[in-house]
Amino acid sequence: MENSVVQITARTPNPNLQIITNGNPSTGQSTRLGSGFVYGKQGHIITNSHVIDGASTADITFIDGNTYTAKVIGKDTSGDIAVLQIIDNFSPENLVPLTIANSSSLQVGQQVIAIGNPFGLSDTMTTGIVSQTGRLIPNPDTGFSIPGGIQTDAPINPGNSGGPLLNTQGQVIGINTAINSATGAFSGIGFAVPSNAIIRELATLTKTGTFNHPWLGIAGGKITPDLGQSAGLPRNYKGVVVGSVQAGSPAEKAGLQGVTQSDSTTTQHIGDIITGADGHPLRSIDDLINYIDLHKSIGDNVGLTVNRHGQIMNLNLVLQARPPSLGNQTAQESILP
Template structure:
């Protein structure tokens, strides 16, 4: 999607172009080594054997110490071993050997082999075939992985490898994030594993439409993020993961200081579901509409909130009495100022929960009790 002609939002972990030059090549995680634009092939490696040389903190990094002079060093030591490289291969056939086609990054979510990444990194068939997925640990050990769960709506996926005792990352809420806080990105841009970059939190709660998905709680950062970073970690100064690096806004396809990560608040609400049942359930009200900003509200004598433009007949909102043209101003104890506020408020209650919805109708405040259902499969993205 082009943004005012200045650049494009790009999901930053995808497969490499197999031949020729195409827009897909912008997403490959290793730079082309030929003038023809053909994607390079990684050396054939057998799963379970050491791959590329491990990063400088080695297999057993020094124990990090809070308050070290350089906080980025602390973060790199603490979070680095929890970030992996994800590789995708086309399987071997009678006509061709196994072929490397791209990849991204991942974050160790649980010590018993569960690894979080982006759905757009691992969720696509290539030439009608499911790719072979491998994970490269900080030690250089490479293991085959399977996708145990994926959610296209939030662009998250969970991988599983056959290994225990892994250094799981610590995730934390983003509610206390402030603009200007330190942000450290760790991942495998262009296939360069365990790359660490630093910046600041540029904005929070961004909502963007990127490659067919609505991302509703994005963290914006100027820490350098490039193709191959998708699925990697964005950390705070305490070495806690606050987001999963996912996309960039760039006129060139590489970092331009506008990177975006899925908030850990979204991640933590989805990850355990992917492990437990292989999918995520999303609460559903049965409405569509758009946010009314403070400026628009003042100009047209409206209330600030989420304006309902469509109510699904027989859906939860319709059954509760909500109508088109209503403006939702509050759900339970959450003020609604943008689409993301509404989605987060519903997620707190979950499928089957009942929320109290405050709406403005003809400048009168009305209250409705809405019982949420599971979002229909055809609307899962």
């Protein structure tokens, strides 16, 4: 993977760090270390958006130690994908672009390889398997989840973010992006943004600098046994319980209803239960988010099958562009399409 995977060093102003030089105060800088990989021969580097968050340029260092400046030409904060382009003369480097594969063909148990710069240790390779696919990766920066995530047990640590997750043919199947850990160190569960998301966004990010996701506008969750029993639903009933509906959203315009509370009591009444989207059955909120984000676009129509207090109805809505963030919503509320 020489001249294919790079170390990325991004520096951003830190207003909490004040430096006094000759009696003159100035704002210090924070440094982020991450990884990235070469795409094409024009000096494009793909990485995570959070690696370069707040920076307009970054240093790109190859395995031979050569460093070049790259500018950020596109980023999708919500999907955690960014594209950089080297602006220095990089002709001394024999760039070796990586091939991006189709992540929809991944199988649980398939061997994978993670390459990156954990703790600044350049060009480190670790191996593992695909533990599961279709995971929702929480994104606390926006409040929205990243759909279709690949779960892997290949060791991923700070500094690996933005590096490629490869199949055994050396093709990119994802971007290493997060770990599930209480300590910040790898604990056996890592996540990668699927390569199909890269394929979908790359041309738009490179051309316009941004990418807009389709938006439904609900907060929802699964049907627990207690909830199903209290609502009089059949055992093992599947669907998405609508908790709340965002103001001005496609869901509100279509008439979806969330949980309501009686004016005179504290009793809550269950909201709509979405059981299907465009004829596809939904088992959980994961199915709905993955379907909307990976298979639909802004302006598309979506037909929802809804159970409202035992009455089955069909609601049609038109998807809008997702807002930049959900404000101060918690990470748990990122299970919102």
